[in-house]
């Protein structure tokens with residue numbers, strides 16, 4: 001079993017999470033309500049209440065290495081259920097960003113899917129499904145993934161073979177540009 005050295009407390013990490021999320025992690029008293037309502041808990045390596053505890057104790061490496069950050073669906077159920085009004089989902093978002101920035105992205109394919117999705121939106125103004133699938137498959141080598149779904153999505157018109165026409169596509173590009181400029185500051 002993997003053990004955690006609770007004496008190795010990274011105070012800067014706690015401060016950064018609190019500052020970026022606008023939440024006070026110290027208010028969490030480990031009632032477990034967030035985990036009880038989390039629909040992805042079955043797949044998590046660390047339940048969301050334990051993530052909160054690990055943040056409180058400054059366990060930066062353990063938290064940022066967690067697969068849970070990448071499996072979280074940002075559904076906000078944890079936030080809604082927290083009796084201390086902590087925006088737990090916001091903290092999960094912040095941790096995911098921090099993991100990405102510091103090269104801790106443990107679930108490579110999920111990160112790749114998110115990146116490919118955003119590239120498609122930037123390029124076409126909204127997601128171009130067939131292009132997204134081709135790019136994702138090419139980068140992961142998972143050629144047979146979900147192939148059985150292809151006939152159903154094609155016959156229901158859910159998979160356009162051409163990008164969708166988008167009014168003012170350049171406005172979406174500008175959003176991405178603004179984000180990059182802001183990230184540099």
Ligand code: SF4
Pocket residue numbers: 034037038039040041048071072073074075076077078079088089092
């Ligand atoms: S936001 Fe993430 S951690 Fe919170 S309940 Fe939803 S899936 Fe679970």
Ligand code: SF4
Pocket residue numbers: 027028029030031032033034035048049052078081082083084086088
């Ligand atoms: S619901 Fe709130 S107080 Fe309870 S464990 Fe989760 S974050 Fe902590």
